[in-house]
Amino acid sequence: MTAAAPAALTTEQIGFLARAVSRAPSVHNSQPWQLGVRGTEVDLLERPGIELCRQDPFGRDRMLSCGTALTDLELAVRALGRDCHVEYRGRADVVATVTIGRPRPASPRDFALYHAIARRRSHRRAFFGSRVPEGVRTAVAASGETTGVHVVEPGRLDKLAELLGFATRVLREDRGYQRELELWTAHTHGWGAIGDGVPEDAMSPEALPVAGLVRRDTPVPDDVVLAERLAAENLLVVCTDGDAPADHLAAGAALQRIWLTATAKALVGSVLTQPLHLTGFRARLVSELALPGVPQAIFRFGYPAVPAAPSPRLPLGEVVPGGPTGGLR
Template structure:
């Protein structure tokens, strides 16, 4: 049991490296023997910009995917039940851990990539991703039940997408509640284990063709690339189950991208506003709900945001 406890601790540490909106890390876990229970933590929800908890559950889905891969690295088989209680939407998943064979090469590669994956808000190299890389990350999304719809630099609708991103950010900047929420989670102290420190917010850009989020506390400006790959992640439906699936798909594609030295940057504001989210779907003629908009490219490796300790994320038994 002592060895298994050590394994679970390593699994939870790796799971906590998952990306989350504003690095809120909105998850809480309980451990019952060989079973890990993952709950969404509403105290870390962005109540104004994410009132339904869509981004919160996407973040928790990414946590679950990391836990699955980290379990395989420990030669354990994760048996995952998503939303096991239909009356408790905060109970994201139960993960049973059983003895299993050692990880295969692909599982081990993705598990190792968990510690290397990083979000960046800096310019990329001015080139689209290679065709084999695009295929690999699209397959990764598909493996988790989602679709990654690419938006190439030459696509006419890309300008419409950029216009909607800027419109959503302008509306948020005029909203005192949105500004207050952003302030609470950005430009935080460098040693704070959540949120985004000032120096990691990235520079501004005044180029409307660059899908870079403009944080209110961003400092300086930079010339961003014009030919990076943009993509939008889609799910079949728009329910809590779909949002958790989106989080697992997002993290799997990001880890696959990491194995190719590809970095990601997210534009979330356009999907937080119901009007611009609808308009984005119309502009791209999407037949499924968009869950995440991102740019993908090659670039330098930035610093990583800090994470809470395992002890802080584990809730005491009731």
């Protein structure tokens, strides 16, 4: 007797997966993903037409964002009580395929991370008082470690402050960059609101250069003050052995596991890739901080002093175009 094939996904289950994917973090909240569902196979596709020529000219952050969505997708499948297998495709459109297998109870850890998906958000403000205990910091970092991905706490905060201060001064004066950022922050409220972009409320008024997106008026304290502020935060750098799209996807997937692990431990955080795109910045970071690979993202985290509001999302019909979730929001 042959075992029955794994059951195809129902409409409700597809909606469940799409909702988890849609809550993933993405560069400028561009949500550059879609799902294509074929029975028990779910393709993660790049959503066409998203270009961030100044922030992300080579699509690295787009692929990192697809990686965060992939982690959410995998956790949602496991939360449904199904096994799954993820295969990197690396084609222009299909980023990865998740093949859904037989029933299998989710582990308590997978459940905890799945439940953190809806609570996670970018927290760009200052954190509450003290540093996070070492054991907790180590557990958060370890959650992102996987083959080819290394997660480290940066030493030499004086050097990091110098580099971030320099990047902030450059980005503040880059008119093309600032124009693009304005486009992604201006339409999130009122009449033009369409469910993507970064809302004004989510941009911290205290924004340190290390805490968010650099705008024309972002203050740049001197390097010594900046280093002191960095020392009061908890920082991780996500690095990869290689620097190809597959590495960017893996880094994004790891970043989201780190972020969800932190969220499950009642921590909050935000991510920084903006300065990494400046010519020569990554190489300087590797040499000054003696990093174990190519830096892909910096994650800062701590205990919240105040809550952060959620950012908008596109309707679920945009996540599964032409799919059964078309009527859901």
